[in-house]
Amino acid sequence: MRELKNQLRYVLPLWFVLLITGLLPDNRISIRVRGFLASFFVKKCGKNFTIASGVVINNPQGLEIGDHVYIAKGCWLNAMAGLKIEDEVIFAPYVVISTTQHVFNNNSVRFGGSIAKPVLIGKGSWLASHVSVKCGVKIGKGNLIAANASVTKNTPDNKIVGGVPAKIIRDNIDTKASFSSRAEFEKSRK
Amino acid sequence: MRELKNQLRYVLPLWFVLLITGLLPDNRISIRVRGFLASFFVKKCGKNFTIASGVVINNPQGLEIGDHVYIAKGCWLNAMAGLKIEDEVIFAPYVVISTTQHVFNNNSVRFGGSIAKPVLIGKGSWLASHVSVKCGVKIGKGNLIAANASVTKNTPDNKIVGGVPAKIIRDNIDTKASFSSRAEFEKSRK
């Protein structure tokens, strides 16, 4: 019963929105339109959610998204046990986060069942391309998770984290941007 | 001649099945329907094959799949020299396996030709997200290949393997699952 409700209330409408908007080019307008339409079919979603094409969200009924979150092309999220993405988080392409994990039985993964633990991505963190996050992990606020990292343990706030498995590399301190909009970028190039 | 036969017997029908079923939501019903339809257009396929959307299988005439295999979203497999996936194997999203490899000539990869070696994935193994497997590698039975690993050498049975390049981390022993079906999961949350 609960699964039927989830399919009708979350899974199927979200699939339909992502399928249809997947036909749009990934420019600034369409990532907003797609994010706005998708926001109705997850557990909770803040303002200004933007999302690129090719993203898979399994169990959207468990996904909580803060304000100003951006999810890039091809990310794969399984929110079965609860995935909370705080405000101002950015996911680069092909980030994979699962809140469940397979368990082995008789040396085989297929019928061993699973464990499930929630995942938290702290405010203002950036997960770079191909980052994998294991079930049960809490990523701190203001983290830079470097490209191709596999995060298997909780991380403190404001750290640069990288590697397979991921380790803390150093503090993540503010640096100076060269531009903050496309218009500024174009101007800086003249 | 043989290539024309491969295109008509395997490549084009498989492409058509994956294209059309790619429009379905990735729920438990559609991954079975897609797997069933795809099973006719690979070299050999056991029972209960399930497959998510966005998977690419190059040279399906070289792909042998055992019973109860699951392939998740976006995996990329090239079975040109023979790829055998034994029973009860699970691939997480974005696993890449090639049975051919480019070779350099005059310091350039483009016209250097290739080498080809078969790949074997042992019974009951689980390849986590973003795992890459090099041509010629035999992965043992009951392996857990951790997320973002790049496997370049054969692995023994029942090991946890990880890293870039991948190394044996420890023995992979059975652990206790919290649930083995969605119904059990929902029940455990009440």
Added chain:
Amino acid sequence: MRELKNQLRYVLPLWFVLLITGLLPDNRISIRVRGFLASFFVKKCGKNFTIASGVVINNPQGLEIGDHVYIAKGCWLNAMAGLKIEDEVIFAPYVVISTTQHVFNNNSVRFGGSIAKPVLIGKGSWLASHVSVKCGVKIGKGNLIAANASVTKNTPDNKIVGGVPAKIIRDNIDTKASFSSRAEFEKSRK
């Protein structure tokens, strides 16, 4: 104004070409047709460009491609600050290259702005699956960047490079291929 021009001259036509040709099977004919059609909507493109389905090219007005380049399934390229791919380069599936990078402000990535630096991929290099290249990096000629590497620094010519972060492993020397075409491969198997 300049952005509107970019959208009409490059972004939208390229999106349309990749959307429509994305329906084709990824065989030798369609990767050429797709590459030929796409070649008109990037800054510069040499002869014999081939490209698989599922590739995203952001800011194609900044992308320069040499002769005989191949880009495999699902690669994600952002050419905003200038991405130059020299002759005879091959990208395996899911290579991610960005020429911009987010910067943190008040411990948050979302409104910190960005920096932008061009990226160069040297002649005849091969980027294997899941490779990430950081903005500002120049990859030398004749490099083999191993699977799942995260390249954060410039690399000299003719090296094998791998790891997270990537390090030089050894010199990349020519080796002997077993075949250089499908016909030769089939012949070698008889």
